[in-house]
Amino acid sequence: MDVNVLYDEVRKWYALTPPAIAVVSFFVDAPFGRFSLSENVALQFDGIKSWIVMEVVSPIMFISSIIKAPLSSGTQTPPLQFSLKDPRALLALLFIIHYSNRALISPLRSPSRSKAHVIVPLSAIFFNTVNGSLMGAYLSSPRAYSFLSNALSRPSFWVGITTWVLGLVGNILHDEVLLDIRRNAQKKEKDKPMDKNKRQKPYYGIPKGYLYRHISYPNYFCEWIEWAGFALAASPIPALSFAGLITAAPPWLFFLSEVFLMTPRAYKGHRWYHEKFPEYPKERKAVIPFIL
Template identity: 30%
Template sequence: MDSLLSWLFSSEEEELNMLYSMACLMVFMAACTFVTLLFENVPYGRYATSKYGFPVNVRFAWFIQELPAFLVPLCLVFWTSSAKTSQLPNQLLIAMYFCHYVQRSLIYPFLIRGGKPTPFVSFALALVFCLYNGYMQVRYLSHYAEYPPHWVTHPCFIAGSMLWLVGWLMNMHSDHILRNLRKPGETGYKIPTGGMFEYVSGANFLGEITEWAGFALAGDSIHSLAFAIFTTVVLANRAVAHHKWYLTKFEDYPKSRKALIPFLF
């Protein structure tokens, strides 16, 4: 894989500049996505329509679209001259990334129960994002990111790591609640309860937003920050859309429950 990167980039400086440009582009795309989502929900699940292409089986879609976020970083770590992987901060940050995407790409798709097909456009965009972001995050961390001595004891790293862990656990627990809403043979939608769902409609989304916000704080780079910003834009829209849908669908939906931020929003 080193030979491929050498063919693509004439020098490490050129690749580093490209990684920086990719992060800036992701922030720009987050802004564009924010404006777009003011007028339309992310087309998936209950919001899917035929205008976004033919339907793709939801398990297949999740597995294939998330797989590049795991495989590309895996190749970058083990089949390139990853000069920074011997450094503890880089190791821990890469481990955080892999901890999420091993579960998301290799485990989560096979735990899905039912689920509506994913429109092809949504599937394709998610696949491109996972490929793009997987390369950007892990290439920077494995080969370029330099942290000061004892960065792992810095308040930013400690606070970010704790946020990441809280978000990861919240996301996993919320997904577990959603998977078990229906008993075998049941259909239709139900009101999720338990965990952070007692406070917000988008508990799973809040978990993932918290996770990548912590990753950005611990990583202290424009690359991790761009990822956190983009994730927040997309998932906040989903949380708000879900909250509005629940309020419309269920007359007995808890009125004190917020969309994304407990007690506030």
């Protein structure tokens, strides 16, 4: 199959699959984190190790796809220059920075994570293989080269970059609040006598401060802001139609897939907070301030 045809087919299914999964996700919990299964269920893996394995796939496929530049074969498109004067290289750097934090820095700093059923890392590996490959193929493509040729002098490019930075900082900041809850709980438990054969479970509490005053999942919300900014900088805004969806560039598809896939988990996690903590603030929304 011609590589351009394959790219378009994969991109089309990448556009159509997340909305369908989102519908299912309102009824079925992904078995990890707050919704992890009981200890006696088979095929469960360490939460931190499985997270690293499944998330590191995305930058690996991204870098591999950029180097191979499959959509530029037989064209006059210059290869991506590893210089910040090349907007494609700047965008590639932002992608790698995000996944350096997501796949390595954040999990390695986490005191603990609940076990994940094998279906979770397998699904994530598939998603990250597709997403990383599409993003790398796009950034090294003639279309991206054409769109970004004058990007450094275009205000929308810098608005997108600034939005990405704000989203990343917000994502890390709110993740840190959750990590502090676990660290503080771990300190309190440190001096208590414990059965060495009993695995310590991750601790959950009510997060407070920053956007947690308004929503239960500001880390999700900030990640959406981050990738919306990236998409704005990297590719044309798609038309608000079905045709626009299935022909959108991968940066926009990544942003939309995050919204579709994370909204159900945020909604159900928001309900979980209310069920587990009677004192949980009733005025908080789930993931979008004052709206949802």
